[in-house]
Amino acid sequence: xxxxxxxxxxxxxxxxxxxxxxxxxxxxxxxxxxxxxxxxxxxxxxxxxxxxxxxxxxxxxxxxxxxxxxxxxxxxxxxxxxxxxxxxxxxxxxxxxxxxxxxxxxxxxxxxxxxxxxxxxxxxxxxxxxxxxxxxxxxxxxxxxxxxxxxxxxxxxxxxxxxxxxxxxxxxxxxxxxxxxxxxxxxxxxxxxxxxxxxxxx
Amino acid sequence: xxxxxxxxxxxxxxxxxxxxxxxxxxxxxxxxxxxxxxxxxxxxxxxxxxxxxxxxxxxxxxxxxxxxxxxxxxxxxxxxxxxxxxxxxxxxxxxxxxxxxxxxxxxxxxxxxxxxxxxxxxxxxxxxxxxxxxxxxxxxxxxxxxxxxxxxxxxxxxxxxxxxxxxxxxxxxxxxxxxxxxxxxxxxxxxxxxxxxxxxxx
Numbered sequence: 001x002x003x004x005x006x007x008x009x010x011x012x013x014x015x016x017x018x019x020x021x022x023x024x025x026x027x028x029x030x031x032x033x034x035x036x037x038x039x040x041x042x043x044x045x046x047x048x049x050x051x052x053x054x055x056x057x058x059x060x061x062x063x064x065x066x067x068x069x070x071x072x073x074x075x076x077x078x079x080x081x082x083x084x085x086x087x088x089x090x091x092x093x094x095x096x097x098x099x100x101x102x103x104x105x106x107x108x109x110x111x112x113x114x115x116x117x118x119x120x121x122x123x124x125x126x127x128x129x130x131x132x133x134x135x136x137x138x139x140x141x142x143x144x145x146x147x148x149x150x151x152x153x154x155x156x157x158x159x160x161x162x163x164x165x166x167x168x169x170x171x172x173x174x175x176x177x178x179x180x181x182x183x184x185x186x187x188x189x190x191x192x193x194x195x196x197x198x199x200x201x202x
Numbered sequence: 203x204x205x206x207x208x209x210x211x212x213x214x215x216x217x218x219x220x221x222x223x224x225x226x227x228x229x230x231x232x233x234x235x236x237x238x239x240x241x242x243x244x245x246x247x248x249x250x251x252x253x254x255x256x257x258x259x260x261x262x263x264x265x266x267x268x269x270x271x272x273x274x275x276x277x278x279x280x281x282x283x284x285x286x287x288x289x290x291x292x293x294x295x296x297x298x299x300x301x302x303x304x305x306x307x308x309x310x311x312x313x314x315x316x317x318x319x320x321x322x323x324x325x326x327x328x329x330x331x332x333x334x335x336x337x338x339x340x341x342x343x344x345x346x347x348x349x350x351x352x353x354x355x356x357x358x359x360x361x362x363x364x365x366x367x368x369x370x371x372x373x374x375x376x377x378x379x380x381x382x383x384x385x386x387x388x389x390x391x392x393x394x395x396x397x398x399x400x401x402x403x404x
Contacts, residue, residue: 039244048345049301057290068297075289087277088259095270130332143250 002027003069004046005053009033010105010172011066012053013202017164018070021201022077039122045076067097070161088157094156096162104144105169107137111176137178141170141187149187152193159197167194204229205271206248208253211235212307213268214255215404219366220272222401224279233329241324269299270364282361286303289344298357298364306346308370309339313378339380343372343389350388355397361399 005012114130207214286292316332
């Protein structure tokens with residue numbers, strides 16, 4: 001198995017953190033996004049959506065979508081559980097993972113792309129939409145800080161994939177100059193807790 | 203248990219179809235989105251993201267995010283499996299579910315909101331972004347048609363939650379006047395197959 005990825009992009013980092021938490025070794029192959037290697041016909045055969053990361057399985061097939069890759073390894077090697085054990089834990093983790101992804105990570109990503117024109121060779125940046133996404137991401141950060149006043153981790157009292165998504169996004173948010181403000185003491189407490197895990201360096 | 207939802211919205215329909223496939227009875231409570239019942243402080247206590255559907259559990263807690271609700275019932279009642287059994291099946295279904303959701307369903311939803319100003323009282327519609335989303339959704343429909351030339355269902359040879367997301371989105375796409383064009387014979391074959399299931403009426 002090996003993973004095609006881009007080491008500086010947030011989605012591949014989620015998968016690297018997930019695998020580090022599981023203690024799973026992996027071979028990584030870099031794809032140059034700025035040069036457009038991911039939008040080449042060769043890469044589209046691996047993933048028609050043209051995004052990284054992509055996992056190549058030993059049977060020669062390809063798996064894409066970060067959370068699908070994580071779910072594959074969660075099923076292959078359930079311990080330590082990062083997606084919950086009981087039905088309710090699984091659902092609460094999925095709920096928070098999706099909230100952090102849809103309303104925070106994706107908002108930061110769209111703000112970055114639409115505000116900077118980073119991928120203007122392959123998409124049409126809409127500045128006004130980038131601004132809306134910034135507002136959305138900032139609101140979610142506020143909500144997250146409030147939520148973490150009563151919860152050790154994002155989805156309860158255990159570390160989970162929801163923490164990975166939120167942590168990677170807080171770091172990634174620097175590219176749009178969205179920072180944890182000093183009043184966000186709960187978010188800061190949680191950030192330092194996650195940042196102390198060896199997987200944060202993955 | 204009961205679910206707060208809006209019967210005409212696409213996300214609640216995904217959950218109703220999922221539960222119908224499982225044969226699980228449910229009580230549904232309607233929330234008036236146009237009147238803004240979902241953005242009231244009372245509703246935000248159920249779901250701070252202010253979206254439907256929301257599942258109220260018997261312990262008084264709330265679960266939101268359609269796919270988290272579906273995952274809860276998949277874990278509670280694994281048969282019939284709609285999210286895969288083996289690690290690889292689970293991952294492939296998750297990959298296609300996410301592709302259909304992120305690049306099709308969400309694109310149609312954003313096109314609708316940004317082009318029509320349907321929720322202009324609570325968000326800022328960006329017409330140009332709505333147009334981009336239309337283009338993205340149309341491209342994904344094209345990709346889906348090609349994919350279905352070689353696959354009975356979206357994620358292989360079994361019906362899954364990925365079919366639910368794609369099917370609900372094809373229907374929902376009428377609101378942005380995006381239709382299956384006549385050349386999309388594979389997509390049409392698949393649509394008729396899913397539409398013949400009793401759950402399509404849920």
